[in-house]
Amino acid sequence: MYGEKAYALVKECANHENSLPPYNASLVQEVSNEIRTLVEENQEDAQTSTEETSDSGSVVSTIRLRHAAVKRNLRCLMAYHYNRLRLLRKMRWEFGSILPADIKSNLSPAEIEWFAKYSRSLASYMRSVGDDGLNLAVDLKPPKSLYIEVKCTVDYGRYELNDGTVLLLKKDSRHYLPRSECEELVRQGVFEHIL
Amino acid sequence: MYVEDLKKDFYEFLAGKRVFLVVHYDIDSICACKILQSLLRYKHVSYSLAVVRGLEDLKTAYHENCADVKYYILLNCGGTLDVIEELEADEDVTFFILDSHRPTDLCNIYSNGQVKLLSLPDEDVGVPHFHDIFREESDEEEEDENDSEGSGSEDRASKRRRLDEESIMKRRERRLWEENRDKLVFDYSQFTYYARASAIRLFELAWQLNKEDKDLLWLAIVALTEQMLFGKIENTQYTLEIGPLQAHANRLQNMTNDTDVLTSLKIAFEKDLRLALYRHWSVEDSLKYSMFTAVKMKLWSLRGDKKLHELLADMGFPLIQSRQAFKSMDLQLRKEFHEVLEKLSEKYGLQDLVYASFTLQYGYRNKYCAADIVYALLAILEASPRDKKPEELFNLALDCLSRSKKEVLDSAIERAKIIVKTLFKTAQSALDLKQIITAGPFVYYIIQEGCLDWYMFSHLQILLLLAHFILRAYVAVSRNRKAPSLPLVVSAPKSMDAGTCIILGIPPLCENSPKNFFGKAFEQAAERINCDSKCDYFDTSYFEIHTKDRTRFFDALTALLS
Amino acid sequence: MPLPSSYSPNYFSIDDILATQERTPCKFLLNVPKMGQLNPSAAERDLKAGTSLELPLWLVIEMSAGRQPIITPELPKVFRESYREILKADACAVDLHKYSLHFYEVGSYVKHFDRRGDVHEILLHTFKTRYRQLMDLADNSVSDPSVQHSLDTLEKRIFVASHSARTKLNSWLIKSGSPLEAAELVVNHKKRKRVDVDDMK
Numbered sequence A: 001m002y003g004e005k006a007y008a009l010v011k012e013c014a015n016h017e018n019s020l021p022p023y024n025a026s027l028v029q030e031v032s033n034e035i036r037t038l039v040e041e042n043q044e045d046a047q048t049s050t051e052e053t054s055d056s057g058s059v060v061s062t063i064r065l066r067h068a069a070v071k072r073n074l075r076c077l078m079a080y081h082y083n084r085l086r087l088l089r090k091m092r093w094e095f096g097s098i099l100p101a102d103i104k105s106n107l108s109p110a111e112i113e114w115f116a117k118y119s120r121s122l123a124s125y126m127r128s129v130g131d132d133g134l135n136l137a138v139d140l141k142p143p144k145s146l147y148i149e150v151k152c153t154v155d156y157g158r159y160e161l162n163d164g165t166v167l168l169l170k171k172d173s174r175h176y177l178p179r180s181e182c183e184e185l186v187r188q189g190v191f192e193h194i195l
Numbered sequence B: 001m002y003v004e005d006l007k008k009d010f011y012e013f014l015a016g017k018r019v020f021l022v023v024h025y026d027i028d029s030i031c032a033c034k035i036l037q038s039l040l041r042y043k044h045v046s047y048s049l050a051v052v053r054g055l056e057d058l059k060t061a062y063h064e065n066c067a068d069v070k071y072y073i074l075l076n077c078g079g080t081l082d083v084i085e086e087l088e089a090d091e092d093v094t095f096f097i098l099d100s101h102r103p104t105d106l107c108n109i110y111s112n113g114q115v116k117l118l119s120l121p122d123e124d125v126g127v128p129h130f131h132d133i134f135r136e137e138s139d140e141e142e143e144d145e146n147d148s149e150g151s152g153s154e155d156r157a158s159k160r161r162r163l164d165e166e167s168i169m170k171r172r173e174r175r176l177w178e179e180n181r182d183k184l185v186f187d188y189s190q191f192t193y194y195a196r197a198s199a200i201r202l203f204e205l206a207w208q209l210n211k212e213d214k215d216l217l218w219l220a221i222v223a224l225t226e227q228m229l230f231g232k233i234e235n236t237q238y239t240l241e242i243g244p245l246q247a248h249a250n251r252l253q254n255m256t257n258d259t260d261v262l263t264s265l266k267i268a269f270e271k272d273l274r275l276a277l278y279r280h281w282s283v284e285d286s287l288k289y290s291m292f293t294a295v296k297m298k299l300w301s302l303r304g305d306k307k308l309h310e311l312l313a314d315m316g317f318p319l320i321q322s323r324q325a326f327k328s329m330d331l332q333l334r335k336e337f338h339e340v341l342e343k344l345s346e347k348y349g350l351q352d353l354v355y356a357s358f359t360l361q362y363g364y365r366n367k368y369c370a371a372d373i374v375y376a377l378l379a380i381l382e383a384s385p386r387d388k389k390p391e392e393l394f395n396l397a398l399d400c401l402s403r404s405k406k407e408v409l410d411s412a413i414e415r416a417k418i419i420v421k422t423l424f425k426t427a428q429s430a431l432d433l434k435q436i437i438t439a440g441p442f443v444y445y446i447i448q449e450g451c452l453d454w455y456m457f458s459h460l461q462i463l464l465l466l467a468h469f470i471l472r473a474y475v476a477v478s479r480n481r482k483a484p485s486l487p488l489v490v491s492a493p494k495s496m497d498a499g500t501c502i503i504l505g506i507p508p509l510c511e512n513s514p515k516n517f518f519g520k521a522f523e524q525a526a527e528r529i530n531c532d533s534k535c536d537y538f539d540t541s542y543f544e545i546h547t548k549d550r551t552r553f554f555d556a557l558t559a560l561l562s
Numbered sequence C: 001m002p003l004p005s006s007y008s009p010n011y012f013s014i015d016d017i018l019a020t021q022e023r024t025p026c027k028f029l030l031n032v033p034k035m036g037q038l039n040p041s042a043a044e045r046d047l048k049a050g051t052s053l054e055l056p057l058w059l060v061i062e063m064s065a066g067r068q069p070i071i072t073p074e075l076p077k078v079f080r081e082s083y084r085e086i087l088k089a090d091a092c093a094v095d096l097h098k099y100s101l102h103f104y105e106v107g108s109y110v111k112h113f114d115r116r117g118d119v120h121e122i123l124l125h126t127f128k129t130r131y132r133q134l135m136d137l138a139d140n141s142v143s144d145p146s147v148q149h150s151l152d153t154l155e156k157r158i159f160v161a162s163h164s165a166r167t168k169l170n171s172w173l174i175k176s177g178s179p180l181e182a183a184e185l186v187v188n189h190k191k192r193k194r195v196d197v198d199d200m201k
Helices: A004-015 A025-048 A059-095 A109-128 A179-187 B006-014 B027-042 B055-065 B083-087 B137-150 B156-189 B198-208 B214-229 B235-254 B258-263 B283-289 B291-297 B302-315 B331-344 B370-382 B390-401 B406-432 B460-477 B518-529 B547-561 C014-019 C057-064 C081-089 C103-113 C118-140 C145-150 C153-175 C184-200
Strands: A147-152 A157-160 A166-169 A174-178 A191-194 B019-024 B047-052 B071-075 B094-098 B115-117 B266-273 B354-362 B366-369 B443-446 B488-495 B500-506 B542-546 C023-028 C052-056 C071-073
Touching (some): A059 C184, A166 A174, A174 B027, B027 B198, B027 B214, B027 B390, B055 B083, B198 B214, B198 B235, B235 B266, B283 B291, B302 B331, B354 B370, B460 B500, B542 B547, C014 C103, C014 C153, C057 C103, C103 C153
Parallel strands (some): B019 B047, B094 B115
Antiparallel strands (some): A157 A166, A174 B047, C023 C052
16 A cells, blocks of 8 residues: 555654654655655656556546555655654753754754754844843743752752852752752753752 | 851851751751751852761762862761861861760860851850860970070080970970860760750741741751650750740741631640650550550560550550541540540559640641651651662652641651551560670670661661660669669661671660760770771761671670770 | 644644544445555456445545545444444443544544535534543543543543643642743653663663
């Protein structure tokens, strides 16, 4: 049946709603090959038998069927890439501009490039807002106090605050810090906010 | 150096600075830490927090951070050592120390500002005078220098004679002074004991700053109750401390604000029974396993068991009801429980069963007495699964104290019951198997490595509770007339891999005072047999040696004390 | 930054693609040359008129539309009379997950194959009856995963969304302040990592 491989590709997206599986280059290649073959066959049939109607019926039906398959395959390919990009965009907001290595290794070269470009446009947009820029990635929730207490969940090592002081972040150590300094680390899962 | 004005020289001084909190791994410290945290929050003092269990931890915590942070607050640790020397601290680092361990190290008391003690000066008893301990070395050197410079050639001989005499006198004087000093220092540091809980001191600071509320008061109460339950302070001291806290409780109760009405948070001063966790257990179990009743009625024996049932019958409590969870007992019985037991206490030799304490009530269902919380915290800190790290448990204990995490508290209380049961059973088997051995000047009990619950007893506070239980049980059954005047030494395995064990000594019952002389004794005994020992604990009545040295160590201890 | 996965079918909708992969029986009206391979039971080169086959919806929709349809579609099994009767009797008692993973989407496609509008009616009826139960579950379920087993994909999405909305509302009502949280993807990433580490042991 036509479209089975393309379906497998989309299924891959559906099975990983919140994570990026490795970019399946070989399957993408196979789907585009299928499309190419279908298009070529259609062209051939359309040229050779435009007038004659063979006893076994019109090739128009055949061409229509192949064309439907081409459309289906295209749609699946597009959906695969589009949904991956959407996840990637979400990651920019949640992981920050630097992706963990194991995620990065799952991306295709084109996706890596897209991510870099997206980061760049986002950064330049944030710089352009207001007088001296606005970091849209912080204060996603209205702050209740300027300082918050956090618990460190990983051995992070030394971390420098904006005012130049250095902290040693060890697993399970507690800190009381300006909220603005912590927010990103909380989002990245280094800290846990304690109420 | 003592900080006289906590508000000005400690609290306001810290505003805007980065602080590092070093907190000892015990209940008082956790309460104190929570109070301090809420105070620091008002001033937006950013802090980091580390938990330490001994000197080694303290050193690591300091050395990991000394490059970045200049102000350290040490809670219940460091007071008994010369911190500057032990930590090899830089000159620009300041230590604020609030430590309930005593005696405070003299170098800390007479530090010129680098070490600041937050406790009250009169809590340290018998501190020797500065000039009896420290001597200006520089004077002598100067004199020596003058001498060598001014020595002419002609009267050199006579001068030398005079000098000789002088220096002999000086040396003699110095030797006398040194002897005197050693004696003073020994007298001063002979006993280890506990001063008032750090949490109370910090609560008073909060009061001074008008930042106190019921939650902070409750923390102070829990800390005080811990000291009393674990026999760290005398009963009179407990009674003295509880007065002001009661006044605070009344005052805060009258100052109710809106949120209190919503949650109906209430701290009540009440008479309570010396029964472990009875509100969350069944009456029979609590009576049977609590140290107080178990020792008084010798509940480990068959006769004791009968007596217990007799008591229940006298109280008019059917067995079915007394085996029921306290909460689901008949309302009538539940109401009468206190009264009836108090009335019968004399008949069954349970005088002093009642003591003054506090209960915390919030919502419509939650009622905990201070002792319940102490047991729950103990269960979290010292009876959690082995793979949990101390930092995790410390965080869990902090959670347990916040009212929103009720499930943490409830599961901890369940585990606390197991501790109480295990203490009882261990004491029972120690008596049955006659494992409590008299060694002349003291009795001792060794928890063998094969023992099922050895891991539980490798923790300090639980071991302390066991020691109290065993000593009291021993005195209750012993035919030896001298028994009440004998101290007890217990030993439990610390680490199987390293082959080490903890030794803990507690003073005899008759002294009725928690002042503990074992710290020095252990040190000397270890010196005598020249064994490789480690004293990592801030409470010096604990000692750690290799298990293979234990027999020799006990021999040396016997020789030393007799 | 709200980046919701839009549900309503659009060109990129994954759910819609998955739903249109479901098969429905149909009959060929015309001969289709060279397409014999579509019928695995016959070895002929051409597909003869009159052949009955189960084809995926995306193909069926294309081929049955237009002035000259090549095939006539029939209703899939679960939308036929007997199944409709069951749904009419008590829709709540049905394990919709077993009927079809994408019951409602498939239904909204195949309802065009049915001139009398019975499918249309049964879709509405089923959703309305089950929605009440669904909301009840989402508001009160104590994070019991078993309740989700009998839901189709659409219902599952509604369940998850309303359940998390309810939890958020509750925590807001109680604490009236929301803690900072680690981002969803980060949490997921960590969990996966932990699984990986466990596997290696």
